[in-house]
Amino acid sequence: MKRFFKRKPLSLLHEEMKGENRLRRVLGPWSLTSLGIGCIIGAGIFVITGYAAAYKAGPALLVSFIVAGLACVFAALCYAEFAALAPVAGSAYTYAYATLGELAAWIIGWDLVLEYTVASASVAHGWSKYFQNFLGLLGLKVPGLVSAAPFDFDPSHGTFLATGSWFDLPALVIVAVLVIVLVVGIKESSRFNNAMVAVKLSVVLLVIGAGMFFVKAANWHPFAPFGWTGLSLFGQTVLGQAGPDGAPVGVMAGAAMIFFAYIGFDSVSTHAEEARNPQRDVPVGIIASLVICTVLYIAVTAVLTGMVPYNQIDVDAPVAAAFAHVGLPWVQFIVSLGAVVGITSVMLVLMLSQPRVLLAMARDGLLPPRFFAAVHPRFRTPWKSTILTGIMVGSMAALIPLGVLAELVNIGTLFAFVIVCSAIIVMRYLHPEAERPFRCPWVPLVPLLGIGFCLLLMFSLPPANWLRLAVWMLAGMLIYLFYGRQHSKLHSK
Numbered sequence: 001m002k003r004f005f006k007r008k009p010l011s012l013l014h015e016e017m018k019g020e021n022r023l024r025r026v027l028g029p030w031s032l033t034s035l036g037i038g039c040i041i042g043a044g045i046f047v048i049t050g051y052a053a054a055y056k057a058g059p060a061l062l063v064s065f066i067v068a069g070l071a072c073v074f075a076a077l078c079y080a081e082f083a084a085l086a087p088v089a090g091s092a093y094t095y096a097y098a099t100l101g102e103l104a105a106w107i108i109g110w111d112l113v114l115e116y117t118v119a120s121a122s123v124a125h126g127w128s129k130y131f132q133n134f135l136g137l138l139g140l141k142v143p144g145l146v147s148a149a150p151f152d153f154d155p156s157h158g159t160f161l162a163t164g165s166w167f168d169l170p171a172l173v174i175v176a177v178l179v180i181v182l183v184v185g186i187k188e189s190s191r192f193n194n195a196m197v198a199v200k201l202s203v204v205l206l207v208i209g210a211g212m213f214f215v216k217a218a219n220w221h222p223f224a225p226f227g228w229t230g231l232s233l234f235g236q237t238v239l240g241q242a243g244p245d246g247a248p249v250g251v252m253a254g255a256a257m258i259f260f261a262y263i264g265f266d267s268v269s270t271h272a273e274e275a276r277n278p279q280r281d282v283p284v285g286i287i288a289s290l291v292i293c294t295v296l297y298i299a300v301t302a303v304l305t306g307m308v309p310y311n312q313i314d315v316d317a318p319v320a321a322a323f324a325h326v327g328l329p330w331v332q333f334i335v336s337l338g339a340v341v342g343i344t345s346v347m348l349v350l351m352l353s354q355p356r357v358l359l360a361m362a363r364d365g366l367l368p369p370r371f372f373a374a375v376h377p378r379f380r381t382p383w384k385s386t387i388l389t390g391i392m393v394g395s396m397a398a399l400i401p402l403g404v405l406a407e408l409v410n411i412g413t414l415f416a417f418v419i420v421c422s423a424i425i426v427m428r429y430l431h432p433e434a435e436r437p438f439r440c441p442w443v444p445l446v447p448l449l450g451i452g453f454c455l456l457l458m459f460s461l462p463p464a465n466w467l468r469l470a471v472w473m474l475a476g477m478l479i480y481l482f483y484g485r486q487h488s489k490l491h492s493k
Contacts (some may be wrong), residue, residue: 028281028390035285038194038196039345051257056253060304067457069298071450072417081268081438087272091360093112094419102490109366110411116357124393124394125171126343127343149165171397179386193376200342203341214307263413304318359373363489368483425443425444
């Protein structure tokens with residue numbers, strides 16, 4: 001049992017940073033903040049907002065964003081301390097290895113694989129809907145047989161429906177294009193992302209500025225049609241009411257749903273090994289991107305639910321459709337174009353992050369290093385795992401509907417945050433002498449609040465998500481027991 005809880009020394013982490021097989025340090029504070037914004041702003045505003053307002057929280061969704069933002073603030077402060085303490089690839093996986101031991105590290109690493117894969121597929125699905133909406137404005141149309149996943153889920157009735165389509169071709173194509181960009185290099189990917197972030201921030205500000213003149217206070221009544229709670233305990237609703245599918249609805253249920261939109265600051269920490277001055281720049285990137293995006297989320301949600309009654313929001317392309325609803329087709333055109341660009345940057349950052357988690361796990365011997373730790377000799381990117389990521393993301397995006405994907409990724413993200421908040425408390429106890437360029441304030445209060453908020457939101461998710469997480473974790477444990485445990489480099493020393 002001692003092998004399961006053996007920790008990776010901090011000295012070994014720092015030694016790995018000096019190796020020749022590490023990634024290229026080219027990212028500054030602006031690029032890291034841009035990566036965070038690039039990942040956070042996109043799916044939350046342009047896709048998930050409509051779904052969560054229509055089926056989970058109504059206009060009170062802006063309160064849901066505040067609740068989810070609070071949970072993220074506590075987790076972000078913990079991430080920032082770890083990223084400055086151990087600026088290597090791997091994010092929460094690496095932090096867990098140094099504090100809670102190998103088994104916990106494997107569990108969180110396997111969970112991060114789920115988080116980034118499913119999040120990327122969810123965003124690809126949203127990208128496809130906005131892209132098709134944009135083509136429609138130009139009088140073009142994707143053939144129906146390749147325009148959507150073969151089935152969809154209707155939360156209002158709790159049933160699955162056939163769409164008549166074979167697969168989602170646009171989602172598949174954008175994933176393939178991004179894989180090529182990501183293999184070429186981190187600097188090129190960062191520049192591409194910076195350009196897209198500038199475009200979508202302009203569009204978001206346009207949405208707020210133009211939409212505020214069409215807000216009708218009557219659309220905010222009732223403000224919380226689904227209630228203020230929406231808490232469940234492993235599928236049993238304990239506060240609030242349940243929807244037709246048995247899942248809780250209300251402000252807390254809405255927060256659990258849109259939490260998906262906040263995983264961008266998590267991805268910033270996965271790029272610590274590529275930061276020029278990680279001890280300073282990574283905490284800046286994490287906290288700045290989170291604060292900026294939370295403010296924008298609240299503003300856009302208030303405008304969207306004020307422009308269109310919550311039960312009339314288009315769940316596929318909510319923001320663009322809202323301007324069509326008020327008779328502003330030119331804004332609809334710009335928003336659709338900006339959404340396509342903005343959601344592309346979200347996919348870019350998510351698909352940029354996952355291979356770096358796989359890279360860290362392979363370096364430790366928990367995954368086959370010849371494949372997952374292979375760094376391209378010219379581009380200095382984990383090219384093999386990037387291609388594999390693209391195959392997995394493309395397949396899921398083409399075949400699985402948004403509602404199923406979005407809820408699945410949230411439980412993985414929240415679980416990762418719980419582990420990181422717990423690890424901060426353990427690390428302060430184990431290594432109080434370690435140099436901390438950035439210190440999480442008020443430990444253990446802040447980490448405990450992070451753990452509490454995240455568990456609260458986890459319990460607000462539908463029971464099917466707990467089952468899917470359990471199945472995924474069981475598969476991961478089998479891989480660890482039959483491969484990772486036998487090939488762990490930490491145990492061979």
